Amino acid sequence: MIILDHVTKQYGAGSFSLQDSSFTVQDGEFVFIIGPSGAGKTTLLRFILRELLPDTGTVTVDGEVISDPKFKKTEELRKKIGAIFQNFKIIQEKRVIENIAVSLEILGTQNIHEEAMNALSLVGIADKALFFPLQLSAGELQRLAIARAIAGGRNIILADEPTGNVDPVTSWEIVKLFKKIHTDNRTILFATHSADIVNALKKRVIVMKQGKLIKDLKKAGYNLDITP
Ligand SMILES: Nc1ncnc2c1ncn2[C@@H]1O[C@H](COP(=O)(O)OP(=O)(O)O)[C@@H](O)[C@H]1O
Ligand SMILES: [Mg+2]
Incomplete structure (x- = not known):
């Protein structure tokens, strides 16, 4: 299980990479993180890898508070x-x-x-x-x-715009491949700015904008428009 609890990360004055964001991802969930460039998608994934520590708030993976500056098991974390x-x-x-x-x-x-x-x-x-x-x-x-x-x-797969550099047909094949590798014991977080992909797959979607988590939609017949 992955939990972000009121996580904030600020670089310059007034510019938030992530602002007071909270969500929980259960084991085996497939979650899209969607939002325009600069929304904070990569920042969010880097917290889970412990490449970044939040200014405030906590990040917990499988019951361990990995955002704790004293957390010692980064190597073990990354093996998962x-x-x-x-x-x-x-x-x-x-x-x-x-x-x-x-x-x-x-x-x-x-x-x-x-x-x-x-x-x-x-x-x-x-x-x-x-x-x-x-x-x-x-x-x-x-x-x-x-x-x-x-x-x-x-069993935790973090994908950061994996379809960013390929043509639409290849992009769709890669998305289908993610669907195929998604099993009950594999959690997938898939960041993308493509609303088309997200609309087609009908998985949970977390929508981000300017460092804020603005929507968290369970599987539904949504038709997201993320025009900035
Ligand atoms: N190392 C950094 N130093 C300063 N600002 C950063 C840094 N990393 C990210 N940012 C800023 O944080 C915001 C979110 O970035 P990012 O997470 O890369 O967004 P996305 O992946 O959604 O495009 C952007 O405004 C970006 O400029
Ligand atoms: Mg990014």
């Missing part, structure tokens, strides 16, 4: 989390399967090859295991990033 960011953070010099192996080594996984191949099969690029990232299309690179995030049983 698969993060998919727009700039991929893929290692260009390593083959596709090696990129996943590196991340499994950190987890201390036993059957690295098997686990890595399972993840690649799930996202549909097992045949590219021995390719180098430069030989992949943008969509395949994003699949690799997703495979790496889920490999080894990480």
Whole structure:
């Protein structure tokens, strides 16, 4: 379970990245975080990774207050989390399967090859295991990033605009892939500025604007307009 309780983060005077925001995400939920550029989506995800600490308020993951400055188990926390960011953070010099192996080594996984191949099969690029990232299309690179995030049983998946750099058809395929990897024991937080994606999938949606959480909608027939 992930809980943000009255979290505020301010950079300059009057400019809030996140302002008094609270929400709870249960295990196994799929939640879209939607809002225009600058709304605070990335900031919110970085709190959960403990890359940022709030000025006020608390962030709790699986019962531990990770926003506590004295929290000592950041490494353990990050082992639970698969993060998919727009700039991929893929290692260009390593083959596709090696990129996943590196991340499994950190987890201390036993059957690295098997686990890595399972993840690649799930996202549909097992045949590219021995390719180098430069030989992949943008969509395949994003699949690799997703495979790496889920490999080894990480059960919190944070995706920051994973469809930001691909064409609409590929974008839709990636969204369908997220639907496929969503299982009862995998929590997904998916940040996007695309209202189309969110409207199509009918999942819970948290709407942000200028650092504020302005709506929290459960699955419904919404038709969101997030024009700033
Ligand atoms: N390191 C930083 N220093 C100063 N301002 C920042 C920093 N990171 C984010 N911000 C500001 O916080 C706000 C929210 O940013 P961000 O979380 O990246 O939004 P989003 O991901 O929704 O586009 C923006 O106004 C941004 O300029
Ligand atoms: Mg962002």
